[in-house]
Amino acid sequence: MTAYPIDLIRASFPALDGSRTAYLDNPAGTLVPRPVIAAVADAMATASANLGGRFAASQRADAIWRTAHDAAAEFVNAASWQEMIIGPNMTTLAFQMGRVIGRTFSPGDEIIVTRMDHEGNVSPWLAMAEAYGLVVKWLAFNTESWRIEPEDLAALLTPRTKFLALNYASNMTGSINDVAALTALAKAAGALVWIDxxxxxxxxxxxxxxxxxxFLVCSSYKFFGPHLGVLWGREELLRALPPHRVRCQSDDIPDRFCTGTPQTELLAGLTATIDYLAWAGEANGHAGTRRERMAGAYHSFDSYEAALTRRLISGLTGLPGVRLVGIANPNLFAHRVPTISFTHERVSTHRFAEALAAEDINIWSGHNYALEPARHLGLPEDEGVVRIGIAHYNSAEEIERTLTAIERLVA
Structure with a gap:
């Protein structure tokens, strides 16, 4: 096994140059490596033109647009680049597609949303239900396993279930759902499945x-890239759905869902993000296709992050008054991402955030748009949780410094 090259990884991120700041706010947005910044700057300098022109700058913009869709398709393992819709952010894409998908349903049809999701995967579907007269059913997560259990979904499915909005990993608890099993249940009942x-x-x-x-949606600024939302949709669905578009717009996919001038410079950054992940795979001793190298990178990230998670959780659970919100058993870390949330019996979550910020440690407090999880767990909405999010560029020293600061405040 190649030793994890943490120094090489950290050297890729300009924000870490000569900085003592511990960026543990990653669930809200990650740092960006040098090649991504360079790609954005280069596109702004050389391809600052609209698409479809006969001059060089426009042709460069065309190439950037297509290359980004190819890269996004590779990232999610899509069958075609035409299945990729790239927009400003995940929430905007969800609201946009809600207006489209809802038109295919009938009043009284049922949709399922979860108590585990970020509001970006709840509010768009509540708005869709209100606009088209749909019935909303709520799917809770199990507070012992911290995941959505198949039997709980099965109990909600009926012949009128048309849509399930499902969370892959929680931005509060870090829990990972068995989305393949849950998707299979919903599809057997005849429902469309949207994965956040x-x-x-x-x-x-x-x-x-x-x-x-x-459908599956993600945000590139959450995986070391520019501020974009990335949506994959099954080709036959994208061709059949009735889009909202201007009259002279192409009716082909993905064009029919891509309104307005694209953010060309950010698309260049998206491709560079995919290339960075492949490079990180090489740096960790992995070879093969770009996707295989990305898979290798994530394998190495997972092992490295799990060690940091284990240390952080063991340190937190050893402190008086701390209540962890999420999976704490190291044997079950395969069922969680390294987003660690907790509350304290007497110290405000916001006091933790303020105290750590004073020591150059970036974390979040509050519900962080995980409104339904906060309500499901009986947490005060104005308090929520203290949330610490680890990424593959964080160091063991940063975890120790964070634990020391938390222990000092608790004491």
């Missing part, structure tokens, strides 16, 4: 073919 993989993508490589879902 935003929190999974920084830590595990998505594979839409293995899941069997109809």
């Amino acid at each position: 993989a935003v929190q999974l993508a920084p830590h595990r490589l998505p594979d839409v073919r293995a899941i069997g879902c109809d």
Whole structure:
């Protein structure tokens, strides 16, 4: 096994140059490596033009657009680049597609949303239900396993179930759902399945073919890239759905769902992000195709992050008054990403965030848009949790410094 090259990895991120700041706010957005920044800058300098022109800058923009869709398809293991819709962010894409998908349903049809999801995978579907007269059913997660259990989903499915919005990994508890099993249940009942993989993508490589879902969405700024939302949809569905578009827009896919001028410079950054992940695979001793190298990178990330997670959780659970919100058993770490949340019996979550910020440690407090999980767990919405999110560029020293700061505050 190649030793994890943490110094080489950290040297790729300009934000870490000569900085003592511990960036443990990763569930809200990750740092960006040098090649991504360079690609964005180069595109702004050389391809700052609209698509479809006969001059060089426009042709460069065309090439950037297509290359980014190819890279995004490879990232999620899509069958075709035409299955990829790239927009400003995941939530905007969900609201946009809700207006489209909802038109295919009838009043009284049922949709299922979960108590585990970020609001970006709840509010768009509540709005869809209100607009088209649909019945909303709520799917809770199990507070012992911290996951959505198949039997709980099965109990909600009926012949009128048309849509399931499912969370892959929680942005509060870090728990990973068995989305393939849950998708199979919903598909057997005749429902479309939408997977929110935003929190999974920084830590595990998505594979839409293995899941069997109809849609999967993630955000590149959560996996070391620019501020974009990336949506995969099954080709036959994208061709059949009625898009909202301007009259002179192409009716081919993905064009029919891509409104307005694309963010060309950010698309260049997206491709560079995929290339960075492949490079990280090489740096960890992996070879093969770009996707195989990405898979290798994620394998190495997972092993490295698990060790940091184990140390952080063991340190937190040893402190008086701390209650962990999520899976704490190291034997079950395969069922979680390294997003660790906790509360304290007497110290405000916001006090933790303020105290750690004063020591150059970036974390979050509050519900962090995980409104339903906070309600399901009986947490005060204005308090929520203290949330620490580990990424593959964080160091053991940062974890120790964070634990020391938390222990000092608790004491």
